Amino acid sequence: MTQAPTRTPDPDILLYDTMQRQKVRFVPTAPGRVGMYLCGPTVYSDAHLGHAKKEVAFDVIRRALMHFGYAVRYVTNVTDVGHLQNDSDDGEDKLLARARLESLEPMEVADKYFWSFVRDMDALNVLKPSINPRATGHVPEQIKLIEELIERGHAYEANGSVYFDVRSWPEYGKLSGRRLDDQEEGTREEVREEKRDPRDFALWKRAEPGHIMRWESPWGLGFPGWHIECSAMSLKYLGEGFDIHGGGLDLQFPHHEAEIAQSEAAGHPFARYWMHNNMLTIGGEKMSKSKGNFTTVQDVLARHDPMVVRFLLVSSHYRSVTEFSDAAFESARSGYRRLSEALHEVERRLPSAPERPEPALLAKIGGHVREFEDAMRDDFNTPRAVAALFGLTTDVNAALNAEEVGREALEAARDAYRTLGGDVLGLFAEGGATARQDDTQVVDALMDLVLKARQNYRLNKQYAQADELRGTLARVGVTVEDTKEGPRWRR
Numbered sequence: 001m002t003q004a005p006t007r008t009p010d011p012d013i014l015l016y017d018t019m020q021r022q023k024v025r026f027v028p029t030a031p032g033r034v035g036m037y038l039c040g041p042t043v044y045s046d047a048h049l050g051h052a053k054k055e056v057a058f059d060v061i062r063r064a065l066m067h068f069g070y071a072v073r074y075v076t077n078v079t080d081v082g083h084l085q086n087d088s089d090d091g092e093d094k095l096l097a098r099a100r101l102e103s104l105e106p107m108e109v110a111d112k113y114f115w116s117f118v119r120d121m122d123a124l125n126v127l128k129p130s131i132n133p134r135a136t137g138h139v140p141e142q143i144k145l146i147e148e149l150i151e152r153g154h155a156y157e158a159n160g161s162v163y164f165d166v167r168s169w170p171e172y173g174k175l176s177g178r179r180l181d182d183q184e185e186g187t188r189e190e191v192r193e194e195k196r197d198p199r200d201f202a203l204w205k206r207a208e209p210g211h212i213m214r215w216e217s218p219w220g221l222g223f224p225g226w227h228i229e230c231s232a233m234s235l236k237y238l239g240e241g242f243d244i245h246g247g248g249l250d251l252q253f254p255h256h257e258a259e260i261a262q263s264e265a266a267g268h269p270f271a272r273y274w275m276h277n278n279m280l281t282i283g284g285e286k287m288s289k290s291k292g293n294f295t296t297v298q299d300v301l302a303r304h305d306p307m308v309v310r311f312l313l314v315s316s317h318y319r320s321v322t323e324f325s326d327a328a329f330e331s332a333r334s335g336y337r338r339l340s341e342a343l344h345e346v347e348r349r350l351p352s353a354p355e356r357p358e359p360a361l362l363a364k365i366g367g368h369v370r371e372f373e374d375a376m377r378d379d380f381n382t383p384r385a386v387a388a389l390f391g392l393t394t395d396v397n398a399a400l401n402a403e404e405v406g407r408e409a410l411e412a413a414r415d416a417y418r419t420l421g422g423d424v425l426g427l428f429a430e431g432g433a434t435a436r437q438d439d440t441q442v443v444d445a446l447m448d449l450v451l452k453a454r455q456n457y458r459l460n461k462q463y464a465q466a467d468e469l470r471g472t473l474a475r476v477g478v479t480v481e482d483t484k485e486g487p488r489w490r491r
């Protein structure tokens, strides 16, 4: 989704650029337009709440840029090949391992977890990407980039695999400041011998016999390495020197370092700003699949309103750690309720609000809007932005409790909640769990009535009418069964 800008692009946005290690003023290459790339999921298992923190963090950044008048092209990839276990150059492909475990085709695994990811992100009100390219759909682009690197002397073939020659690129390590890492743990002797330097990383891997995800290449049958897809796809869809590249802090090294080296060494200027989200932790440790200390987004959503989950995530800054705990959910729930109840009260009163001048209240509301925007201009400081919404709520509640508030002030308050809390932070979405719960109650009550009516028809031997009711329900996918305990329905 690329929203048409509604205001002149704001020139005063500061963001923390990991490369420059400081907050800098954001100046896009094309005035008013932002190209943004985010490293997306490896689709081999359900997303956990840590993944959601990253997605929500960058969704808010995107929404804020849109709010500040920029048209954003937001590209995030789907890794469906090449991500090997232990994130190294050796080991089994994460998708293949999963496919064997679940007796599925690798592409079934990719689709299953891709759609599960999409459902989770929809529930959390994360905007859909403008482009959502898959690694397997861009193998020719990856091969071309690897060929360019070989031509320029920055990559070499060894035994059907191709490695990036780190020693040929002195800038390698400039993002993370790390210069040495041998990444050799768990690597087979054979792979170690293939590399000229232990830091070299795979651009292309020879497919061992039995490896089913493989493609023809100038180096024989194989598959792309994990890092190269992001360079190939971001450059393809956003162009050289695109604006913002995002991802989790843990991806800085080796993944982002590799992305930069292999793009720039091939002659393609890469991202101009690097943004990294910090981790969601549990008991102080990073939530991660491999540690097994994770809670899936689905499990969380089964217990909590998605808007409360989102509120919890935006209540801490994207560069801060978010600790996952029952207490954190409890406080997010009460915080979110405070805001949403005030908004609902404002909207409830609006249709019958009187016309009356309230300059003092309007000025207060305007002040909170400015505080919110200033916070978001300052490296997307969502905790300060949320505090501004609480400030707004204190003033709005005081006015609502004291007197009948006029239309103009109520409209200003509603717009503040809907635009800042809704459009920018992505809160107050329709159809959140609260709404769903209400719907379930309504549907249950209606179905009770319908089944009682059908029972009455049957008692009165009006079988045609009883069957018609059952038929109508069947057409919308509801089955009625008669059991000893009475009729039951399911869909």
Ligand SMILES: Nc1ncnc2c1ncn2[C@@H]1O[C@H](COP(=O)(O)OP(=O)(O)OP(=O)(O)O)[C@@H](O)[C@H]1O
Pocket (backbone or CB within 6 Å): 039, 040, 041, 042, 049, 050, 051, 053, 054, 247, 248, 249, 250, 251, 277, 278, 279, 280, 281, 286, 287, 288, 289, 290, 291
């Ligand atoms: N706990 C977390 N908090 C924030 N972001 C996270 C967290 N875990 C993973 N991410 C981000 O999600 C993306 C995908 O991560 P990845 O698939 O490696 O998840 P993971 O749980 O760390 O898996 P593994 O333990 O197998 O490495 C990365 O950008 C990563 O930074």
Ligand SMILES: [Zn+2]
Pocket (backbone or CB within 6 Å): 038, 039, 040, 230, 247, 255, 259
């Ligand atoms: Zn990436």
